[in-house]
Amino acid sequence: MQKNSVMESTVSTSTQVPEEYDRNVPRICGVCGDKATGFHFNAMTCEGCKGFFRRSMKRKASFTCPFSGSCSITKDNRRHCQACRLKRCLDIGMMKEFILTDEEVQRKKDLIQKRKDDEAKKEAQKPRLSEEQSTVISTLVEAHHKTYDDSYSDFSRFRPPVREGPVTRSASRAASLHSLSDASSDSFRHSPESGDGKLNLSSMLMMYQEQGSSPDSKEDDGSRLSMLPHLADLVSYSIQKVIGFAKMIPGFRELTAEDQIALLKSSAIEVIMLRSNQSFSLEDMSWCCGGPEFKYCVSDVTKAGHTLELLEPLVKFQVGLKKLNLHEEEHVLLMAICLLSPDRPGVQDHERVEVLQERVSEVLQAYIRVHHRGRLHYAKMIQKLAELRSLSEEHSKQYRTLSFQPEHSMQLTPLVLEVFGGQVT
Template identity: 85%
Template structure:
């Protein structure tokens, strides 16, 4: 066995450039650098045996035989001469003791690697199943092309805003958000949306046509973004219902968790459509591309938008795996300290289980990410303040009749406004 190293940087460069690997002795296919030259296995072995035996060969001809793959055994003298001419060196040949030490070293490294592999952290089958379930839930309720949103009220970035035929248009014509289907059952009479019915029966509530037009309001984007938020709420509900353990909670706790966390989950989800270079959100077609200025035309002020953009940038720079992203959304939703939650212990147990899965996933897939979990949990704290400011600004809008008419009933109910 030889020490397969090259003392020539030029030779190594040739090897790295994947030039044809031809044996410099006989022209056969080479297997690498052996004793400082590119050779085949046959010539490698011949040189090693010749040097170790200190063999002396004599050419039966004139000492200038042309060595080829077919005749390389015919003249050992010229073959050895050719080995030396291309730079093969006997100094590179290991002694028997060195060969044994090298074998022992290789074996020891294999054993150490096997031990490291055995000790490497792994996800349990249950943890992997939880991740698989959450990924499936996310894929069923999140479409980055937003194809089923294209039928709603279009964005109007300037000029007067014309109302759509239904102020609850965002609650109609939705594609399925999960394996369950939304059932369309317009409520007779008024246009009230009940989150409890929406969650438990997974139904949408309609509204009667309204053809009134807004004045030339500065809030030209409000109708469109209200539809987008309603659409997103529907999708988050679909995601929540597939989180392991969520359906086992009481209806009251499910509603309390959703009402208080839904905007935070929406903000987490929107990070997938956030473009770090352009500092904007792209939701499918070019028409559904939103910058900060667009959001200000929906009534939101910089008190919300500045920390929101900062949050989106920070989250994007964490470069989370999709598995980490869906786990963070589920952990966010299952927070036991949400207002109105009754069974704190049960919700906390579900959240703790998800936190353990997230930490295990990070240990397995981000060995160097010791601080990643802490950074992710800090993002949940940041979301709380964003949630508070968002709800405050929506409540202010809902208390103004000319603006509340642009909001969908579901948005009004979830964010504290009164639906009459």
């Protein structure tokens, strides 16, 4: 009987609530004044009066009032006169037609149970991160927080940026690119096919190239690269932070020292480029690494000796990565995958490194599934690693060129020279 009561409560509470009923008014049983639990058999009642009405109707009980037939029914005396209590039930609109038969109750019970089972099955089938995968993510996020400060508060002790000095042809052309950023920034919010007349990145870079000097014009080899000392310090500082991050990647320190060094030398600049995306702004295509004096535009990078062969794909990469709107968890997992690449030059134990990379890759794919990030999201992220390879090669090439020029190599730190293949003199 108690089970039937529960089931009928479920059904009866689904009765349409009268329009005049105010949900903010306390629910009071229309029969006895006790706290009501909902609409039962077409009236607002408590559980006690609901059960009394159901039993009375099913037994077809006939009650007689021992008094005058007009007893006042309250919470305390509702058991004293069944006749007046039943009369009160009918007076407030309770209807026997709303009472379910035992068969109907059972069918309803089975239906509710099936719904619960279906919901439980659906919940069980939802993708979830395992405890191990969650631990990997939390470890990498913690490692990132410990080795990356977006305010660059401890970088102020390095050589300050010097933006004065002769502007080379590359710097002039880069400034031209930067001046177009206002026209291009809106285009990053629209597809190239939008037809809104905005300048997109491809057309902007094409204009940028067309504005350059003739191929046979030469830069002054003696031009002072005013930003080279400062940006060399920034790269050196960032490499140290990447080393700290790598040491906290699960399994990295179990590799041989030779393989650790090989992985770091080949991937450090790529991880730095990934990290720098957090400070990259689509509004003016600059990197803000702290206060105003540590905000770098494209022309600043050219004053460190970098040319269009690096800067054009670098800007495209930063814009594309920014538009992926990566979660922090995805960002750190991508950095770890980048760093744990078994095909890096000098790596000896390829299989061991590959196992570590696959483990992190599986965690990233699981995270993407759990958070419904889209079927192609993982592929787009991995594509960014392919772009990083060519960027890294060009970056290293340009640093090696500087390292072989005595007047410039002395501006580079020993760590930068070692990582990018130069010799410490």
